[in-house]
Amino acid sequence: MKTLNVGLVGSGFMGRAHAQAFRAVGGLFDLPLAPVLDILADRDEETARASAAALGFRRHTGDWRRLVEDPAVDVVAVTTPNRLHAPIALAAIAAGKHVYCEKPLATTLADARAMTAAAEARGVVTLVGFNYLKNPMIALAREIVQGGEIGEVTGFRGIHAEDFMADPDQPYGWRCEPDNAGGALADIGSHIIAMARHLAGEITAVSGRLHTVHGSRPAAPGSTERKSVTVDDQAHALVEFAGGATGSLTASWIAQGRKMQLAFELTGTRGSIAFTQERFNELRLYTAGGRRGREGYTLIAAGPEHGDYGAFCPAPGHQIGFNDLKAIEVKALVEAIAGTSAAGPDFREACEVERVAEAIHRSHRDRCWIDVRSV
Amino acid sequence: MKTLNVGLVGSGFMGRAHAQAFRAVGGLFDLPLAPVLDILADRDEETARASAAALGFRRHTGDWRRLVEDPAVDVVAVTTPNRLHAPIALAAIAAGKHVYCEKPLATTLADARAMTAAAEARGVVTLVGFNYLKNPMIALAREIVQGGEIGEVTGFRGIHAEDFMADPDQPYGWRCEPDNAGGALADIGSHIIAMARHLAGEITAVSGRLHTVHGSRPAAPGSTERKSVTVDDQAHALVEFAGGATGSLTASWIAQGRKMQLAFELTGTRGSIAFTQERFNELRLYTAGGRRGREGYTLIAAGPEHGDYGAFCPAPGHQIGFNDLKAIEVKALVEAIAGTSAAGPDFREACEVERVAEAIHRSHRDRCWIDVRSV
Amino acid sequence: MKTLNVGLVGSGFMGRAHAQAFRAVGGLFDLPLAPVLDILADRDEETARASAAALGFRRHTGDWRRLVEDPAVDVVAVTTPNRLHAPIALAAIAAGKHVYCEKPLATTLADARAMTAAAEARGVVTLVGFNYLKNPMIALAREIVQGGEIGEVTGFRGIHAEDFMADPDQPYGWRCEPDNAGGALADIGSHIIAMARHLAGEITAVSGRLHTVHGSRPAAPGSTERKSVTVDDQAHALVEFAGGATGSLTASWIAQGRKMQLAFELTGTRGSIAFTQERFNELRLYTAGGRRGREGYTLIAAGPEHGDYGAFCPAPGHQIGFNDLKAIEVKALVEAIAGTSAAGPDFREACEVERVAEAIHRSHRDRCWIDVRSV
Amino acid sequence: MKTLNVGLVGSGFMGRAHAQAFRAVGGLFDLPLAPVLDILADRDEETARASAAALGFRRHTGDWRRLVEDPAVDVVAVTTPNRLHAPIALAAIAAGKHVYCEKPLATTLADARAMTAAAEARGVVTLVGFNYLKNPMIALAREIVQGGEIGEVTGFRGIHAEDFMADPDQPYGWRCEPDNAGGALADIGSHIIAMARHLAGEITAVSGRLHTVHGSRPAAPGSTERKSVTVDDQAHALVEFAGGATGSLTASWIAQGRKMQLAFELTGTRGSIAFTQERFNELRLYTAGGRRGREGYTLIAAGPEHGDYGAFCPAPGHQIGFNDLKAIEVKALVEAIAGTSAAGPDFREACEVERVAEAIHRSHRDRCWIDVRSV
Numbered sequence A, B, C, D: 001m002k003t004l005n006v007g008l009v010g011s012g013f014m015g016r017a018h019a020q021a022f023r024a025v026g027g028l029f030d031l032p033l034a035p036v037l038d039i040l041a042d043r044d045e046e047t048a049r050a051s052a053a054a055l056g057f058r059r060h061t062g063d064w065r066r067l068v069e070d071p072a073v074d075v076v077a078v079t080t081p082n083r084l085h086a087p088i089a090l091a092a093i094a095a096g097k098h099v100y101c102e103k104p105l106a107t108t109l110a111d112a113r114a115m116t117a118a119a120e121a122r123g124v125v126t127l128v129g130f131n132y133l134k135n136p137m138i139a140l141a142r143e144i145v146q147g148g149e150i151g152e153v154t155g156f157r158g159i160h161a162e163d164f165m166a167d168p169d170q171p172y173g174w175r176c177e178p179d180n181a182g183g184a185l186a187d188i189g190s191h192i193i194a195m196a197r198h199l200a201g202e203i204t205a206v207s208g209r210l211h212t213v214h215g216s217r218p219a220a221p222g223s224t225e226r227k228s229v230t231v232d233d234q235a236h237a238l239v240e241f242a243g244g245a246t247g248s249l250t251a252s253w254i255a256q257g258r259k260m261q262l263a264f265e266l267t268g269t270r271g272s273i274a275f276t277q278e279r280f281n282e283l284r285l286y287t288a289g290g291r292r293g294r295e296g297y298t299l300i301a302a303g304p305e306h307g308d309y310g311a312f313c314p315a316p317g318h319q320i321g322f323n324d325l326k327a328i329e330v331k332a333l334v335e336a337i338a339g340t341s342a343a344g345p346d347f348r349e350a351c352e353v354e355r356v357a358e359a360i361h362r363s364h365r366d367r368c369w370i371d372v373r374s375v
Ligand SMILES: NC(=O)C1=CN([C@@H]2O[C@H](COP(=O)(O)OP(=O)(O)OC[C@H]3O[C@@H](n4cnc5c(N)ncnc54)[C@H](O)[C@@H]3O)[C@@H](O)[C@H]2O)C=CC1
Pocket: A009, A010, A011, A012, A013, A014, A015, A041, A042, A043, A044, A047, A064, A079, A080, A081, A082, A084, A102, A103, A104, A129, A130, A131, A187
């Protein structure tokens, strides 16, 4: 089988997840191309060497530029802090590589647009790591919505809340830097914006409110010096959809007790859906008009009849894990590169997510609604 | 024991609930006054007669004016459609009666203010039917918040969603009339505003969005004629609290599948609380700083150590019901009338709830934030 | 309306619940007879006096014999410790009174049989306080089972677990006395046996295991002296049903963390039901053969279309409480006395419950299966 | 790094899961040996060839004997129907290979004992696929129990219920063959027996009841001929533990609506644990003696502080999937082979599980308790 040489930049939380996905995907799906863990770049030679060994890459480099220019590399996976997404992706595109980039796409909307334009001009395949969209239960939700099973969508109430920054003594890091797309909205809010668009369609207007709760944090782990923080710890927005629905979105990384509350309630004229990533192998579906006295939310457990679940297990209820979502994402990437199906969410879609986030920022500043299309 | 003669106006959903509460409360609590089901008024003689018989009232009348002016009546309970709250309450106050009024207090903020002023001038006791605040689990939540157990409140995300108007063929009724405080926000949104204030304090600014999903409904049950509807089917708002917290509120009566989702997540700097009226004998509490690997939300089941639960049952986990909330409410009323404790939420508090709702309406109209204190 | 004079014996946990139910029931249901809280008996004059005042009884007595013989009394409610059920009930029957008796019916199967025979011979109405059967959700469960909605019943796995005796320093009390029907099986296990019979039919054979975990307890509250305990803290049984189903039952009063886990999973050939009293306004229903990919347990919330829920509230999801179950029980009692419907569970049924418990005891002793009909 | 050549027999449900685990494990854990997908055997050449290609094995064979005798093979993974476990494992042991065998270990207790004896005599490493024990939440549960956090274990109530055989028209297959360890008890009941032993210790006596609900099934998919079935569709047992606890176990493959209910409630003198594989990234823990009014079950979400979770994800709440349990199992195997830690559950432990199952069978036959040690 033809191989697909993978160049991975970064080997932190997401770098490892990408590596595992590329490693696993071939045994799960019948793919048109066989991914090869070719080369890993990290910020220095030693980090890159150690990570390449641990994750099973053949080669490594301390300079991502070497990786993106390497003729052997077919696809570049970008898992660095956000600030580097644009330079790496643009260089990779310039070198004619396909790009698999982590979210959020860029640190400014201008960058996101430039990246999208470049990729489309060059004709490379792009995919952005909104892995939660790959969940078989979300595939089911989309099928339900698009098949009209719950009528017209009237409302979407979404949240992505975690608590990894809840402690005011959680040190300052790249996620706190304004020019690194810092803040809860960009970091995890992007997931719930992407989810809202995926299921309820285009967001046309927003009213937003950002909120910095902890104004300073230790400059570094263990440091007594405190560094001031200006990015949002939580963000709230009202949203209007092109299809007429209305709703609200929340992002928070200080939500004590929440580890992965990417959750929503989607209401339609004839039913509704409720979901939380905290139990992501489940979807709750309510359909109006059932037998009187027997109506209620049905708790659907993920099984082979839903999305790509069957690639992992022939039996229902056994459950997939977070890393499996990445494997489904990588499968979509590989098929898009091979041309057998369209990947997504691509740079253009991720750019739209950025646009909504940018509109929320402007709305917060101006204390009024912002038309997303005007941004 | 001294008695307390009750005059009840209205005998629909809430009228019955009031009657049951007055009937039951004496056996549950050791009260300073013994409520007597004295007289019931409804829109006509026959309705009043039948309801008085069914609910156990001694007397009845087809004219509420007779009731409020009756010298024997000590307290007037108002459970009519909203438009009548102001005239009845004002007349009762003028006659020197205490007033127990259903929510929302009035159909205009001006009315609500006049009612509050009149009651305070006359020195009568008032209580408004925000019964969900009487839940022992909400008493617990308030104790947790006010005791600082979860630090400073940083966020409040609330919703009151039901689906009794979800069907577009659900007929037009008094809840659809603009001059009857129609609409989801006034009808059930008032509960979540009251809850937010009860737990997280004063709401100082709002950005709101109202949404009429079903623009017309059958003019009457069984009618083929359709009447146009202008009130909101759902409403969303961003909110800022005096204490610095931020959040969002949602009200919807078209939330397919939801029967009683009065729910919130309240986040503090050192913990959080999650609650839904769908399981209102439970409260979820997360407190930061627990033993590593053992942390998580604790599901607290209502028991005698919480609020007024013990009046109903000496054993935990047996659960109270909706009507029991009304009994607790009536107990607060009776004690306030007897002067042994302060009632609440009184007209002044209910007036503040109205103010927030009014601010949301204006914000919707003007597409910008509204300072609640300016309303 | 004709009245029904109630004589209540005992005013502890259950005595109060009976009193509240008799007090409330007339406002909830359209009854053929109006219950009157006539006379209350307790172990001494002073206790009886105080309780009668608190609960709203007209008269009181320190001697239950006076109560059962009082010509004015129509129905005797027995809420004493178990040992007194038989003497009081037998005396009441002899005096021609209807009897509403708390569970378990008696302390020996012989007594239970004698009570049943006496009541049937005398033709009085009897009802035993298996209040959990009165839940609208259990009415629904029964309707589902009997209507064949889930096919033939194949399995029943039930438990009643609480933790009020979990602490080894919880003092000895009447529930620890062997001749007072002490032990978890008799005390709360009777509820799950009754439920199993109510839903899955006659239990024909059992294999049981009793288990005394805490062999001694403080002789009295605060006492340092310890008294040895011989009754079971937990009991387990395998069961066979006449209809062919098999399953297991568990009773425990040392189940740390459980406050009211009266729960079961009932499996049929074409569906299943899951229930827990911890959330007793909910029933989970699974019906096989639904649309592929949309199947799952449906969470049904109690509403007016289920059993007697509508007497409490016209809107679904608002929930009833434990005391409301007693009100439904009393409604059944009053109707049975008036002859408008058959009460149940009556002494005969409660006697069958005792028989199963006795069979479990014998099976435990003999370490083999016991045919219930042989007991 | 030294490699570990894997020979896999079978490539159905479990064969694929093994393959994925061997493929993934090296990128997840820092292992002493590098597993190599060397050779795959299946029932015929063609099946083996296709599976080897799909799963990434270098070689294949239609005859498992060739695989077990192949000098290059270090470890043999057995994922065939149960009847073949013994011959394959014994041949592999004879050839000095380590053996990783699926559950149940064998189809007779005699075989299981012979396999255990052979493995121990030959000194090879063995591991049996009770993958649910590998869950980080079960590691946590064991830590809690063994650390005495919930006192002495007093009760264990476990179940493994699924519904893949609930339809009477589900065709006859190898799981229905008595000489293939057919039946719910052997097939999935073995998991809950293993879990009970893992957490609550040795099971010393049982009273069992097997139940064949569907006495015949289509002889083959699509066949109109029906074949009679004698194995159990569900099994119930009372159990006594060496440590003094008592409880019950249930196994059912006809539990309509259940996909993966491997669940238990474990009670101790000072707390309790509740778990279900349906939400296997969660564990509920109750510890007695907490602050009054704040007690309840704490819902612990899997995170890096629990068992091997951190190998998959550095952030809590992201969740692992079923296949990840197999990866943890394979890690244990590899480490045991390298001698860096003890594997488990090994053949000896799996043999004890068989012994309990056999005792349940005998108890069913004899209608009395069976001392497991006598079996
Ligand atoms: N899709 C999802 O669910 C998630 C996405 N992310 C996204 O993934 C990206 C990475 O986040 P994490 O993995 O959490 O961060 P991390 O801090 O764990 O890892 C970042 C990696 O980039 C490397 N790196 C830094 N500077 C570099 C340079 N100049 N050249 C090469 N490598 C360099 C670091 O050494 C490290 O290996 C971010 O864009 C983040 O938003 C993160 C977590 C979850």
